[in-house]
Amino acid sequence: MAAVAGIQNLEDNIRTQALTKRIRITEYFQDFDQLRSGFISEQQFLRCLWNTLGLQPTEEEVQQFKNKYDLKNDGRINYKLFCEEIDRNFNPKNLYIDPVSQKNLPLEFLGTKRSVRPLSPESEAKILAVLERIQQSFPGPPDVSEEEMNLLVLKYRDPDRPGLLNYLNLHHDIVAISQQVAVEKGLVSTFQRNVDIVPVISTGDPALNQIFDKIRVAVFKNGIRTIEFFKDHDKLRSGIITENQFVCGLALAVGKEAQLSRPEIQKVVEYYRQPDGRVQYKVFCDMMENAFNIPDLDKKPLQSVTRPVKGALSRGLKTLTDEEERRVNQVLSEISEQVKRRRLMMYQYFKDYDRAKNYTRVMTKTQFGRVLHFLSLNVGAEDLKLIVRKFEDPASGDVNYPAFVQAVDQEFVGHTLDDVSMMDKNRTNTPVPEKVATAADCSVSYEDLMSRIRHIVLTNRLRVIEYFQDYDPLRSGSISKSQFRRGLALLGLSKLGAHDLNDPQYTLLCQVYQNPQKEDQVLWTSFLNDVETVFTQPNLEKDPNYQVPASEMFQVPKPGTIDWSNATEDHKSLLEITMDRLRQRIVQRRILAKPVFQDFDNHNNGHVTRSQFRQCIRMLELNATEEEMKALEAKFCNDVGFDYLTFLNELEPKPAPQMMYITRLEEIRNTNMKKKLPEQNVADNLEGVLNKVKTKVAKERLRVYEFMKDYDKLRTGRMKKLSFRRALDLCGFELKEFRSLHFRRQTPNDPDYVEYLKFSDEVESIFTLKNLEKQPLKEVVQFKPPEEWELNNLSQDGELKFMMCMNKIAEKVRKHRMQLFPLFEDYDRVHNGTVSRSQFRRVLSELELGSMVNEQEFELLWSKFDVKIGGKDDVNYIAFCEMIYAIAKFEWRKP
Missing domain, CATH: 1.10.238.10 (EF-hand)
Structure with a gap:
């Protein structure tokens, strides 16, 4: 036992030194333990004690350390166990004992002892009385005698440094005494610690407690800062003022709001009065400032806050005679x-x-x-x-x-x-205590409720797991009932959602998915598996032959819908006769019924009330007897209202839309498989072929040489016929008259080759001539691609008739000075200078020129000014108008 007491005293001394120097000794020991094994040698352990704390243990103390921390008897000290004993405030593994009772706090600070020889009990009692007086009127009561002062000096003198006192120990003793006084007065409970301000006090006088309640309510309701009315009287901020100052401050702060009388104020003064006659206003203000709260509550999560009783903060009515x-x-x-x-x-x-x-x-x-x-x-x-x-x-x-x-x-x-x-005893708005909902109160069965939930999840394509998994961070599969209710509300099962999940229905779900181990929790994963069967079955990879049911089987009608299969034959026949008659009337009169119903559907949910349905029937003049109306309402009404969309679908059935995706895909595939359209206007001679090539080069600004030189690595100026044809395809000419070009440009000595360089020079001569710098006097004529309509040739007889027709039209245009372009431009939406043949005839008719042209002449005009636009024959109205103006001898671009 002596050895245990010795090692404990030694550890207390080391703990005091560590606390005084504000160090964590673990960090110094780890420098000697590179492998973090928790063990160091004896010399290293003693060296750390000397370097960190300045301690030189004796041989006996070293042996005590070895007996306790040399666990393996190999001369190595377990410094981790030693550091935990020094630094630890409480054992985190033992949660059944209050951490306050486990703390190992040193009795002394600054590494000193109170005295070499302890004082007698009588002296300790005298010092305690003096400290209580000091605590009440710090920095010191005036009635401390010389004898008491000597006792305080003996109590707090430093034995190692004569003439100095340990004032920090005096401070902690005064704080401890003030906390004890607060406990005795009831300001703090014995099981609470480090509570600076407690808002509610309990005194033995019921009248005083009632006064305090009045003051707290007034301070809380009016937001009064009581300390502002007292601190101006306390220049030194000692927390104490005179009685008269306290009375004036209290009356000014809450005297009117709390309706305090003079005797009540005097009662408060007597409670906080000190022996010297002054009043502790700071304690009073601290209590009132935190009337129904605790300061720094975020640092004290275990504190319970006292709330005002119901009705305490309301305005009461005066009592009359x-x-x-x-x-x-x-x-x-x-x-x-x-x-x-x-x-x-x-x-x-x-x-x-x-x-x-x-x-x-x-x-x-x-x-x-x-x-x-x-x-x-x-x-x-x-x-x-x-x-x-x-x-x-x-x-x-x-x-x-x-x-x-x-x-x-x-x-x-x-x-x-x-x-x-x-209050009126018969008031209908008097609050009535709510009845606790149970599963027996649920008006629907569990199967019907789950069918409704599956329907909502299926129609809205909801992922149920997204609404619950955030409440289960540990993925335990279980959440609290309140979190389960919150997730259901987010899923749409609330008054604002798709289904009003009342308390009995919620209780039924909680009862079915109750966690057997925890009564206040729900197995949300089981609920998830039962609901998401509308999409697929779990573990389907283990049973590949399982036939998954169709999703349509999980759709259910809205609540309140009558099962028409159980209706009598008379009701069914009456409904069929009524629907046939209404259907015939709608078809005969071609009535649009849906807009009339939509005008009454303000919520746009496909339902109207029964009275609105009857009103719509009368507005549409679809007359029906009372029995027929009742039959229609029985078939199409539910808890939401009259389902007019279903009614109109049966009244005016529409053919189901065909799935055209596959058909359209096949058409696109067949279109892409078709070959290119055959070339139009195939030239029958070499000059025509060259004109086609030159026209394309001039319009698209191509360089034929760039596409052909890659096939002539040696730059010989010739290439094979097959390569020549391939190069022309790369240019985008798409010619069929390759044979003529081959024959014209083939090499005399080798018929398998083509002199492409000469061909390229001939084609590019449309821009300029080669080696023009050697022929400075030669004139270069710019190549002008012919218009497409200029290539159209008529027969000799057709040409004569065409000119006669143009002369007739030009004569009338000249006489009347007619404008031809504006009307043609109105039909030319893409501004490409062409119109269709029917549009061309329509413009001439609007200009009163169509009567002068017969059908044969129209054919001649179309053939002469014909151009190909997207494979369709159009008319070049610009060329027509300019030719008419030229025959009429108008100035350019006039009229």
Whole structure:
């Protein structure tokens, strides 16, 4: 036992030194343990103690360290166990014991002892009394004697440094005594620690507790900073002021708001008065500033906050004499009858006079009388004074108008009356305690409820796991019931969602998916597996032959829909006859029924009310008897209303749209497989072929040489015929007259080769001539590609008739100075200078020129000015108009 006590004293000494120097000794030991094994040699252990704490253990102390921390008896010390013993405040593995009781705090600071020889019990008792007096009036009471001062010096002197005192130990002793005094007064409970301010106190005097409650409520309701009314009297911030100063500050702070009388204020003064006559205002202010809260609550999660009782923060009504109460009740009853008879909404008129910006719910007496007069609720002067006294706010003296409105208007609920006598016993808005919902109260079965949930998930394509997995970070498959309810609401099972999941239905789900190990939790993964079967079956890879049911089988009608299969034959026949008659009338009159129903569907949910359905039937003049109406409502009505979309689908059935995707895909594939269209206007001679090539080169600005030189690596100026043809294809000519080009440009000595360089020079001569710098006097004629219509040739007879027709048209255009371009341009939407043949005829008819041209002449005009646009024959109206103007001898671009 002596060895155990010795090692504990040694550890306490080391702990005190470590706390004094504010160091963690673990960091110094780790430098000697490179492998982090937790063990170092004996010499290394002693060296660390000397370097960090300046300790030189004796041989006996070293042996004590070895006995406790040399676990393997190999001369190595387990420094980790030693550091945990020194640094540890409590054992984190033992959660059944309060951490406060496990703390190993040193009794001394700064590495000192109080005295070499302890004081006697009588001296310790005297020092304790002096410390209590010091705690009450720090920095020191004036009545400390010389003897008591000597005792304090003996208590706190430093044995190692004569003439110095350890004031830090004095400070901690005074703090400990103040906490003990607070415990004795009831300001803190014995099981709480480090609570600087406790908002609620409990004294032995019920009257004093009632005064404190009044002050707390007034401070909380009005947001009063009580310390602002006292600190100006405390220049030294000692927390103590005189009695007169405390009385003045308290009366000024909450005297009017809390309705404090002089005796009540004196009672508070006596509670906080010290022996020297001064008052501890700081303790009082700390309690009031945190009336219903605890400061630094985020650092004290285990503290329980005291809340005010229900109705404590509301404005109460004054108590009058019995005779006055009877008169007030009589006047209020008369006003209530007028309000009920005239259906007055009084609250809005009173609220307009609420003068404050933060909505104080009070108004002046003059304003109160003015509003009553405005509402023609005439009350006598004496009765008005009684009403004002009854509903007068004790703090401000104004009238509490919400309480008055609730007393006379049975339909108004916006204020809580504390006076039960002022409330109507037959009020329908009196709160009724709610009945606890159970699974037995559910009106639907579990199967029907799950069918409805599966339908919602299927139609909206919801991923159920997304709404619950965030509540289960550990993926345990279990969440609390409140989290389960929240996830269901996000899923759409709420009053604002697709289905109103009431309390009995929610209780039924919780009962089915209850966690057997935890009563307050739900197995949400089981719910997930049951719901998502609408998409697929779990573990389908293990059973490849399993036939997954169609998703349509999980769709259910809306709640309240009648199962028409169970209807009688008379009802079915009546419905069929009615639908046939209405269908025939709609077909005969070609009525659009849907827009009429949509005008009544403000929520756009496909439903209208029954009265709206009957109104729509009358507006559409689809007359039906009462029995037929009832049959239609029985078939198409549900809890939401009348399902007019289903009604119209059966009334006007539309053919189901065909799935054209595969057909269109096949058409596109067949189109892409077709070869290119055959070339039009194939030239029959070599000059025609060269003109086609030159025209394309001039329009697209191509360099033929760039496409052909890659086939002539040696730059000989010739290439094979096959390569020549391939190069022309790369140029995009798409010619069929390759044979003529081969014959014209083939090499004389080798018929398998083509002199492509000469061909390229001939083609590029449309821009300029080669070696033009050697022929400076030669004129270069720019190649002009012929217009497409200029290539159109008519027969000799057709040419004569064409010119005769053009002359007739030009003569009339010349006489009337007609504008041809504007009308043609109106039909030329893409501005390519062409119109269709029918448009060409229409323009001539609008210009009154069509009557001059017969059908044969129209054919000649079309053939002469024909151009190919997208494989279609169009007419070049620009060439036509310019030729007419040229024959009519108009100036260029005139008229």
